[in-house]
Amino acid sequence: MISTVIRNLISNAIKFTNEHGQVKISSKEEKGMIEISVRDNGVGIEENDLKKLFRIDIHHTTIGTLREKGTGLGLILANEFINIHGGKIWVERNPDVGTTFRFTLQKDAPKSIRNNL
Numbered sequence: 834m835i836s837t838v839i840r841n842l843i844s845n846a847i848k849f850t851n852e853h854g855q856v857k858i859s860s861k862e863e864k865g866m867i868e869i870s871v872r873d874n875g876v877g878i879e880e881n882d883l884k885k886l887f888r889i890d891i892h893h894t895t896i897g898t899l900r901e902k903g904t905g906l907g908l909i910l911a912n913e914f915i916n917i918h919g920g921k922i923w924v925e926r927n928p929d930v931g932t933t934f935r936f937t938l939q940k941d942a943p944k945s946i947r948n949n950l
Contacts, residue, residue, distance in 0.1 A: 837914060842911065844907070845934075849873065865941070877930065877931055920936055
């Protein structure tokens with residue numbers, strides 16, 4: 834599940850970053866949690882679209898820089914998968930600079946989560 838989340842976030846970052854742009858993946862550990870971030874210097878997300886992300890009750894899709902189409906389902910699944918693992922996922926908007934998606938995971942997942950992997 835976590836591999837799927839990371840692939841989706843990287844794929845989205847590439848989709849919304851212009852040619853010769855950058856996508857950076859990083860991680861850090863803090864207070865028993867691991868935080869993963871996927872940052873791009875792409876076109877960014879409109880502020881009014883932020884509240885539409887991660888919601889199954891709102892259909893939201895955006896065309897990529899090379900006219901790629903998406904369904905918006907990837908972020909909804911990413912949110913579900915991260916929640917199952919006891920973490921949180923969020924997005925940080927940087928106008929005209931790009932977007933950063935971050936998620937956390939418990940460093941030592943409870944046995945109930947490990948058993949479902």
